[in-house]
Amino acid sequence: QSNVVIYGELDAGIGQRYSGEDVGMISNYAGTSRWGLRGSEDLGNGLKANFNFESGSIELGDGSVGGSGSFNRQAWVGLSGSFGSLMVGRTTTPQNRVMGTFDLNGTADGSSALKAIGLAANGNLGGSRQNAQVQYATPNFNGLQLRVAYATNDNTETDKAFAQAAVSYKTGGLTIGGVIHKKMNDAQRTGYALGAKYDFGSIVVSGFYTRDETEDTRTNLGGGDGFGLGIAAPIGAFTVGLQAAYLNHDNNAVDGATAYELFGNYSLSKRTKLYAAAGYVNDEAERRGGYKEDTTFGIGILHKF
Amino acid sequence: QSNVVIYGELDAGIGQRYSGEDVGMISNYAGTSRWGLRGSEDLGNGLKANFNFESGSIELGDGSVGGSGSFNRQAWVGLSGSFGSLMVGRTTTPQNRVMGTFDLNGTADGSSALKAIGLAANGNLGGSRQNAQVQYATPNFNGLQLRVAYATNDNTETDKAFAQAAVSYKTGGLTIGGVIHKKMNDAQRTGYALGAKYDFGSIVVSGFYTRDETEDTRTNLGGGDGFGLGIAAPIGAFTVGLQAAYLNHDNNAVDGATAYELFGNYSLSKRTKLYAAAGYVNDEAERRGGYKEDTTFGIGILHKF
């Protein structure tokens, strides 16, 4: 028998998503239902072979699996050792791995202020995943780590060749991160993002800035600045928090999009929590062509295995 | 590593299904090939977090998976404890969980008399599964247990909002069960079902009645009474049995549909059995628009892991 680990996550509850559906059962509001296989083989001298297959998101409302049951979240193999780690395949971007931490509610799909205006900490400069990557991460030098990724053109319409570099640094309560992104095909989307978080023990404060340099002359896409701010406080097994996000546009900076998120989580264990969250978005400027003025709320359970 | 359990079932053999195909390899004749993940986390004080992903049916003839590889059989998360158990997501209905026991051959797909005329003990008043359920089961009170489920409208054409309540009671050799069902959207299918089973030790006898109140004026659907009767006898590792089912129609009660099933199972272990079964159906009245007069038989192996 091999050393493979089966893992996953499930999220279900009751609520109302952005976009005007009725109140009803919700899934993947605070997390992403998924399942996966991962493993690591010790090859000696500190060298390891590593892999990960991950499938999702799984909609618990009907059992459907995103990507028609493919391993569209993770499908990679690689080596790690004293030189760092190398991965080849489909996986999360350096941005996703470094910047996601600055959303204090785990980039929750349902209520995230950043996601509500298309400004997800983990993916605003591209998808949060990228096909056909070769991704390298340095070892962790006293909290400092660099990640670079290059993706060859994979002959699909939506995932073009790209390059990213991201850096993260963690010392004491402080975490900072930054990423630069270049998409090398038609869309020519380029940009960068910076984030910082400080854990004071009784509260955690996080800030996030991103610049999208996309030269896209359409009215509501590309070219702009995004901001995010968050504060969260653990109170025993509870964590409560508030986050806000704002996005403007180079051609019409006054017409920004704004979103707010209020959340509370109650940990039943390290693997299971109850959650409640609410969100408000005002994107009447159609900065992202999104929800105009809208609200959302959800309560539920998130379980990891 | 988590406490996740991988489980499944495979069924293959040789035979001829209802519907006139040639004799050949059959799959899922006596059971349903599937695989799944399930787990339970102890949260303390008797509280548990539970989940289940299950995918199938898997046709062993070509490896194809029903629902395009989705977890269309089970995809839910919930909590259980002294209050009972709560599940949220896609799962089997209360009817399925309570009434299936009255088919003495496990609601076998290939030969079931009840299924042959669209009268499956586990699903005749709706599908055997339902999207977007919130399902609650009481604790087991000396053999008595109540289950209720409510499903919000999940925005699909086929699975509409519904409500069900089912009760089961088991004492000594006796098992009884009942269910009431209301489908709240266009089809307005409502009805109820009752079943009883007695295990005399040397034989088991089972009976089943269901009433479909559907106000559907089409000639061969909705509105009618169904009956099922079964007898089975364990003889060492063998079990042999005979079952019959009858379904009439409110608008034309004489033109009922009738089906018979003869089965024999030989247990090689708790997880593996050899089976042989044959069935006859007469639905010339097109009560279910089904097989007219037809026969089926199959022999095979069913293995659980």
Place this chain on the structure above:
Amino acid sequence: QSNVVIYGELDAGIGQRYSGEDVGMISNYAGTSRWGLRGSEDLGNGLKANFNFESGSIELGDGSVGGSGSFNRQAWVGLSGSFGSLMVGRTTTPQNRVMGTFDLNGTADGSSALKAIGLAANGNLGGSRQNAQVQYATPNFNGLQLRVAYATNDNTETDKAFAQAAVSYKTGGLTIGGVIHKKMNDAQRTGYALGAKYDFGSIVVSGFYTRDETEDTRTNLGGGDGFGLGIAAPIGAFTVGLQAAYLNHDNNAVDGATAYELFGNYSLSKRTKLYAAAGYVNDEAERRGGYKEDTTFGIGILHKF
């Protein structure tokens, strides 16, 4: 918990496949990314119940899974014991199980000389898998084993009823194998194949002949002879090898197709290797309507779990 085993394989690297794509990330060049479940239950007296579900190939470039996530590689259940073993379902053919060994680089998809001209050792007389099989293998008699399979018509266009018998014999450094194949539907493809391999310790030499009797009058399909030759040498953890394949056509024997493969593998462990391979094919005669004159190369990692 049952005795189920989760297993799989991942292959990713950099290279250029046959067919003129740009150099970029490659997957499944030297192996086939996959995952599966298999298990065996001891029923006593040497009797076992066995099963296998296997899904793939998985393209690591985008995580997509062949056959839309179905268990299209293996989906069978069966029994084994002193009588041999019996499998029912979709599985690899006797030819695949016996003849694949004569390709010294594991019938690698990317570089195999045999596969480049449609002459795969493991499947040239049919697919490498077959739906709806009943397959029986004798016990191993001092290295001698016989396999027979019959597949009923499974009502699909591509997988028709067929029969195969294959024999393998292994003694000391010698392995020989042969298969006869009959496809009983419209294509009427029949034929046979023979192979032999000798392991001298310092080198391994393999030869392969196949005869396709297909009575197909189209210019470039069916009816012909195929040859394969290979030599490989282990040098510590390295293995290097060279293989060639040739295919003619009954109606125009001079216009054959030829392919060459040069490969080197470096074992990091029993489960993980680095590989490099290059191939050249000349099929200007369009014997298989394939690549004309073309080249390929790839380097990568193959990991099994």
